[in-house]
Amino acid sequence: MIWVGGMIFYVIVVIPVIRNPELKDQKLRLLQLTATQFRKISYYIFVVFILSGTGLLIQKGYFEPSSIKELWTSNIGFMFIGKITLFSILFLSSLYHDFVTGPKTFTYQFTDTVRFERYRKTSSFFGRFNLLISVTIAVLGILASRGFSIF
Template sequence: MFYFILLILHIFSAMVWVGGMIFYVIVVMPVIRNPELKDQKLRLLQLTALQFRNISYFIFLVFLISGIGLLYNKGYFESNGALFSTNIGFMFLSKIGLFTILFLSSLYHDFVTGPKTFLYLTADPVQYERYRKTSAFFGRFNLLVSVSIAILGILVSRGFSLF
């Protein structure tokens, strides 16, 4: 029963994370580009980004706890590392590695490029454009990595390996 609770938490967190990022790209961004919102668009972008950031780090914690719990429940920590020398083990390691990259990239996006974009908005147009592009790149990169992690999770849960 505990395994299924962890699994549901893990899957729901993935739904909120990936779904939230996709929602941001296909709904929020087009809406704030509407000329009627010209005066409010940057504030709306900043507020939605801060709200999603707050949710994101809670979701990362849930991913970490539920992921470790799922591996433990399946007995993978009792295998003396033998699991990680198998094809499915490589899939888990790939997923964990991508999660680490995602977490570090999100930290950089959320606490460096994002805030600096808004900091330079009125002060320095050249720096603003630089950080805006960098922030946009990391946002897209994070979406790509997130979708890759989700796909790996689906594949490994079905016992399918890419290796």
């Protein structure tokens, strides 16, 4: 929830605040600093996601030889596969957003307005895409923890 809440806070609080005309000269610097700070926290959270998800599967006995096939072919198993797939997409998308489009946006902000605008739009798209994927993962996790499957 820290991840999803942080992303929602960023979208509904930080972005509108930096669009304030009084911050015109500082808005890109504020965006860069807050994005860099959130990025640092995000990759720690990714590690927690991986460790806690794997730990829960082990604790529930899903990695025991007798139950592996049963889990991965059940409705809940399909939910886990969906979550793992979405998490992989989210992780790769975040890497691209955080280390390619985001930095290039700030690189071109003063030197090339066409590239700046292209990377800004791409970064914005990937930020929204990551939020959508994150919320979907959270919903699937809540459903799976209640024993409900959409499959």
